[in-house]
Amino acid sequence: MKLTIIGLTVLLASFITTDSYAESVNNAADTAPSAHNATISEALEQRVIEWRRDLHQHPELSNREFRTSGVVAEHLRSLGLEVTTDIAHTGVVGILRGAHPGPTVALRADMDALPVKEMTDVPFASVATGEYRGREVPVMHACGHDLHVAMLMGAAEYLARKQAELTGNIMFIFQPAEEGAPEGEEGGAELMLKEGLFAIEKPDAVFGIHVWSAGTTGHIGYRKGPLMASSDRFEIRVLGEQTHGSRPWGGIDPIVVASQIINNVQTIVSRQVNITKAPAVVSFGIVEGGVRNNIIPDEVYLEGTIRNFDMGIRSEIFEKLTTTAEMTAAASGARAEVFIDEGYPVTVNNPDLVTRMMPTMERIIGSENLYEADLVTGAEDFSFYALEVPSMFVFLGITPPDQNPLTAPSNHSPYFYADEASLRVGTELLINWALDYPAAR
Ligand SMILES: [Zn+2]
Ligand SMILES: [Zn+2]
Secondary structure, three states: OOOHHHHHHHHHHHHHHHHHHHHHHHHHHOOOOEEEEEEEEHHHOOOOOOOHHHHHHOOOOOOOOOHHHHHHHHHHHHHHOOOEEOOOOOEEEEEEOOOOEEEEEEEEEEOOOOOOOOOOOOOOOOOOOEOOOHHHHHHHHOOHHHHHHHHHHHHHHHHOOOOOOEEEEEEEEEEEEOOHHHHHHHHOHHHHHHHHHHOOOOOEEEEEEEEEEEOOOOOEEEEEEEEEEEEEEEEEEEOOEEEEEOOOOEEEEEHHHHHHHHHHHHHHHHHHHHOOOOOOOEEEEEEEEEEOOOOEEOEEEEEEEEOOOHHHHHHHHHHHHHHHHHHHHHHOEEEEEEEEEEHHHHHHHHHHHHHHHHHHHHHOOOHHHHHEOOOOOOOOOOOHOOOOOOOEEEEEEEOOOOOOOOOOOOOOOOOOOOHHHHHHHHHHHHHHHHHHHOOOO
């Protein structure tokens, strides 16, 4: 039976080696590095769906992805990959060496879930709990990282079977703690790199996908250059001098100073940085101070977040925030101590890499389903890989076509819902990126 099929294939191949075939290949070469789509079988799609449901039912918080990384490592080993575990706590890296020499492509998935109580009615909804800030909390894959892991496991399975045809190497990065390590711990992409991820193998390019409720199933949002913001936390401690509320002249009022700081900080983005270069946001989220109506307290504590799309403007804002807080406080005889906790850098897609991989994306999903994504003020630690090597990160829509993606429950919502039809698209995208990259370089 097998022989017959091979015979038929040879016959067909010789039949289509005509001028018109050669011409179609030449035309395709203009738009696509590879003339065909690698597609997954229904059986593999089913396995990806099952992995995703299993992971969804067993979500784990950042740096606690023990079961998840076990599932991943076992799968990668069963495929015969070179597997490294326990990197950045629970990270897993698999390397697939192709039969033909060539570049190394890295594909990345994040594995962690969130302290969110799932409110969807899917039959595999999570009832898991975990420990967060010393309390037991419900845990849910409310950001869709379960889909990321399942798609990358599927891509690894497909590509491992093609080892004999592969040019170059493929690195599968399963990363913990994208949502941020627990207090007092390090984690995520930054720790993966610190612990020598790229010493195992330095990839020539890194690709990543994030599932996205604001997109329709199977649609891909891409962007050249900055895509997602940097995210940095700041603290300002305003130090005054405690006195009776009836005699403010007897002390230094940090409440009034704090309110002046909050106002003056508003002029950083609106008056002091060149917003034609890139937008920015500075927001306060915590204002704490005082215990009683007639006591002017010693101290007020402020905390907030800074978002940027340009690393230069980012440092400018750090500087101006510090100056504004310190000088505003000084004007009233108070003191301001500013601390900036640098978080994730700007996620920047290498424009050249995006251009070169566009034909692949157009081929896989059709140009009508490909759109230029707006800037997103959320942040991603994928940005750390992008600082090291040319990288590309895209959004994969997961909201069913009969629903409005703009009103669908967003990522991190307890009602976050992913259409599983998107799993095939994401898996095939990862596979085709890896297959096309060597020729598209
Ligand atoms: Zn998230
Ligand atoms: Zn996420």
